[in-house]
Amino acid sequence: MNTRWDNEIWQLRETVAGLHSALTRYGLVAWTAGNVSARVPGQDLMVIKPSGVDYDDLSADNMVVCDLNGTVVDGEHSPSSDTAAHAYVYRAMPEVGGVVHTHSGYATAWAARGESIPCHLTAQADEFGGEIPAGPFALIGGDDIGKGIVATLSGHRSPAVLMRNHGVFTIGKDARAAVKAAVMCEDVARTAHLARALGPPVPMAQADIDALYHRYQNVYGQRPASTSS
Numbered sequence: 001m002n003t004r005w006d007n008e009i010w011q012l013r014e015t016v017a018g019l020h021s022a023l024t025r026y027g028l029v030a031w032t033a034g035n036v037s038a039r040v041p042g043q044d045l046m047v048i049k050p051s052g053v054d055y056d057d058l059s060a061d062n063m064v065v066c067d068l069n070g071t072v073v074d075g076e077h078s079p080s081s082d083t084a085a086h087a088y089v090y091r092a093m094p095e096v097g098g099v100v101h102t103h104s105g106y107a108t109a110w111a112a113r114g115e116s117i118p119c120h121l122t123a124q125a126d127e128f129g130g131e132i133p134a135g136p137f138a139l140i141g142g143d144d145i146g147k148g149i150v151a152t153l154s155g156h157r158s159p160a161v162l163m164r165n166h167g168v169f170t171i172g173k174d175a176r177a178a179v180k181a182a183v184m185c186e187d188v189a190r191t192a193h194l195a196r197a198l199g200p201p202v203p204m205a206q207a208d209i210d211a212l213y214h215r216y217q218n219v220y221g222q223r224p225a226s227t228s229s
Contacts, residue, residue, distance in 0.1 A: 009047070009074070012038055013060040016047045019179050024055050026183050028102040028168075035080040038175035039090050039097045044068045046090055050077035070143075081140055088146025089171060093154070098175030100182045103167040107189035110134070111162035117192050120201040124188045125209040126216035129157025132185060137164040145169070157213065160185040 019036045023029045032055070037048035050062050064075035070087040072079060080086070086099045102108075110117055110132075117132040119125055124132070135152040138144035149169050152161045159181040160170045168185055172178035195201045 013063040028104040034102045037086045084143040085145035088143040092150045096171045098172045098178035100170045100178040104186035114164040125212035129213040135161040135163045
């Protein structure tokens, strides 16, 4: 293993360990539930949270490096029980660089109903481009969850899926983007629940959803300055 490869892996382990703090900060997990993983760029490897370790004890040292079949390559701990699901997503969706799983309360309540969250909010149109879809039920431990994630999100704008009777899985270009999607998914799920409690939410026109999504994905925020020759 060369020094450059070692340094890249270590930096990614630090990043993944640190991103777990966002799951607790935003109240998306309880106890040791939930996990974040990241694909190692240019390698058929991923870094993932260890199984059953308290969030306060997570560090770069105890992150686990696995290949994309879920086999441990480096690390002294057993990897997350969702490792096979993450690995399947990375194998099937090469554009994905990060995967997150949470049991955040409001979004998981929609998952318990097996119900997609319709798009009634500009913030949801921005981030998800439409509904947040519900995925199928699958048992934990194998790659059936990963298959359900891929089948639901392939060709879909949403980076989040509500796996029935389970919880939220999100994907992103990197682990930070997947964490952001998990945070925004819970925010949307909470607001959608509150809106329903008041009465039927007002629908949005598809053209408006499309326009909002395009603006947010391509215009919003800071963009690199163009250079002229």
